[in-house]
Amino acid sequence: MRKTLMRPEMKTGVSTPVVTPIMPAAVYAADSPDALDAQYEGRTEGYTYAREGHPNADVVATRIDALEGAEGGIVTGSGMAAVSAALLGLLSSGDHVVGADQLYGRSLRMMSEDLPRLGIATTLADAGDADSIAQALRPETRMVLIELVSNPTLRLAELDGIAALCRERGILLAVDNTFTTPASVQPLARGADIVIHSVTKLLAGHADVTLGYVVAKDPAINDRMRVFAVTAGLTPSPFDCWLAERGLMTFGLRFEKAQETAGALAEFLSGQPGVRQVLYPGRADHPDAARTQALLRGRPGTMLSFEIEGGRPAANAFCEAADGVAFAPTLGDVGTTLSHPASSSHRALTPEGRAALGISEGFFRVSVGLEEPEALCATFAEGLAAARGA
Template structure:
C-alpha cells in the first residue's frame, strides 16, 4: 500500500520496481493509522503495525527475530541495553515478597541489582555457586520465583551446571533465566537445556563492533513474555533504530568473527600459561580448567573468545602491564573486533569489598581478555610486552 501523504510531509519515498539489499533505518517515533478501528485491530493483534517507537519499531523487530532464530526461540524483544534486559525480566516478573536466586559470579551490575536494588523494593535475593546444583538446591526457598545464571561466569570463566539447575527449577516450578552473552547461541542454546528465558547483551559479541548499546530477551511462556514487554515499554527501555540497524549488520559476520576469535583465544591461553610471572590462566578447553569436563559437554568442545589470567605483583604490576601492552585497548567491554583488556577489581567488580573479590578469585593482578580479530602473532607479542613490563614492576 502506498504511503499516505500529509500536508506537512508531501514527499514520502515510495517503493520502486526493485528492492534494497540492506534494510533501511526507520527513525520515526510515531506511526499513522487510517482509522480508530484500524488502530484497535493493531493493538488487538489482528493486523501487524506500529504506533509509537517505545512500544516497538521495525528495526528492533527485525533484530529481535534474527536473534530469536539463532536461539531457537519463538520470538524476542530488543531493548536499550543488556542490563535493560536483565532489569525487565527481574522487575517484570517479580514482586515484593518473592525471592530471586542468582549465580555468585554474575556480571557486576547484575550483582548490584541483586544485592542493592531488588531488596530495596522488597524482593529478597541470595547467591550460590552455579557450578554446583546442590548449592542451588540448598539455597532455594518456598518463595523463590526466579533463578538467574550465566553459562560462563564473568570474569573467572566458570561453567554453570545448567542441566542440573534446570532440572531443579522444573521440579520446584521456578523460572530459569540464562544470560548467554559470553557463550552466544553458537556455543550453546540455553532453551535446549531447560532455560525458560534467555538474555543477551547484544552490545557485545552479537553486534561485535563496540558501536551499539542493546539488549535482547526472549521467554517461552507468553504470559511472561507480555509481562516483560509491558514493564520495558512502561519504563522506556526503547532501543535506538540506528543501533538496531548496526547490530543487524554485525550479525552478518558474527559466525566468522566467533570462529576466528575463539581460535586465537585458545592459542593465547596456551601462550600465557607458559610465561614467567603468570600465576594462572583460565580457559574452558584447557586441561587445568576446573570445569573442563562440563565445558566439553555443554559447549561442544568450544571455549569461546574470553580468556582470564592472573599475574604476580598486584596493582603495581597490573598498571605496568596495561601500559606495556600499549597495542591493546584497556577497556571494560567484550566482543569487539579488537582485543580488549578488563581489570575487574577496578571496573566490573569494584563495588565488591577486597574480601568479596578474593572469595571469587579476583585479585589486583587478575585480568579478563576479550580476544579480537588481530593477527595472532602480533597479539601474542603485545601480551609479551605487557608481561615484561609487569615483571620489571614486580622485581
C-alpha cells in the same frame, strides 16, 4: 517461528534495498480508529509508537531468535534493560530470587541493592554446583538467574542440574548467554525458561552499539516482559538496531576467528614467567574442563582470564606496555580488550570479597578479537616483560 532471511525483503516500488533502511520515526499514523483497533487487537500488523516497537528492533529480534531457537524476542536499550525486563517485569514484592554469585557487576548490584529495596528478597549461590542453588531456594523463590560462564573467572554453571531443579520446583530459570552466545549453547534447548543477552557485546561486535535482548519460552511470560519493557521505556534506538543487524551478519565468522585466537593466546600465556594462572574453558587444566564438551559443545568461546605476579604495580605496567590492546571494561569487540575486575566490574566488593572469588590485583579478563595470534601474543609478551620489571 518468524521467517529469517540473510537480508529482510523490504520492497520500495519495483526494487528492494539490499540494506535495511533506518526508520527513526517516533510515531506511526493509522488510517482510522477502526484500523488502530485492528492493529492493537492483533488482527493486522503495524506500528504505533516507537516505545512499543519499531521495524529495526524487530529485524534484530528476528535474527537473534533464529540463533537462539526462540520466538518473539524483545530488543531493549541495553543488556541491563533486558535483565530488568526479566527481574522487574516478572517478580513482585514478597518474591525471592536466587542469583549466581559471579554475575555481571551491575546484575549483582541489582540483586543486592535494588531488588531488596522493592521488597524482593535475594540470595547468591554458586551456579557451578546445583546443590548450592538448591540450598538457596525457598518456598517463595520464583526465579533463578545464572550466567553459563561466570564473569570474570570463567567457571561453568551446572546448567542441566539447575534446569532440572527449577523444573521440579516450578521456578523460572533465566540464563544470561552473553559470554557464551548461541554459537556455543542454546539455553532454551537445555531447559532454561528465559534467555538474556547484552547485544552490545559479541552479537553486535563492534563496540558501537548499546542494546539488549530477552526472550521467554512461554509466550505468556514473554508478553509480561514486553509490557514492562514498553511501560518502563526500555526502548532500543533504531540506529543502534541497524548497526547491530550489520554486526549479526558476521557474528559466526567473528566468533570462530576470535575463538581460535583465544585458544592460542591461552596456550602462550600458560608458559610465560610471572603468570600465575590461565583460565580458559578450552584448556585441559581448566577447573570445569569436563563440563566444556557437554555444555558448550566443545566451543569454549572467546574469553579468557589470567593472573600475573606483582599486584597493582605489575598490572599498571602490563596495561601501559601492551600497546594496541584497549584497556576497557567491555567485551566482544573486533579488537582485543583487557579488563581489570578489581578496578572496574568488581571494584565495589571489598578486597576480601574479591579474594573469595579469586580476583586479585594481578587478575585480568581478556576479550579476544580478530588480530592474528602471533601479533597478539607478541603484544602480550611486551606487557608481561614490563610487568616483571615492575
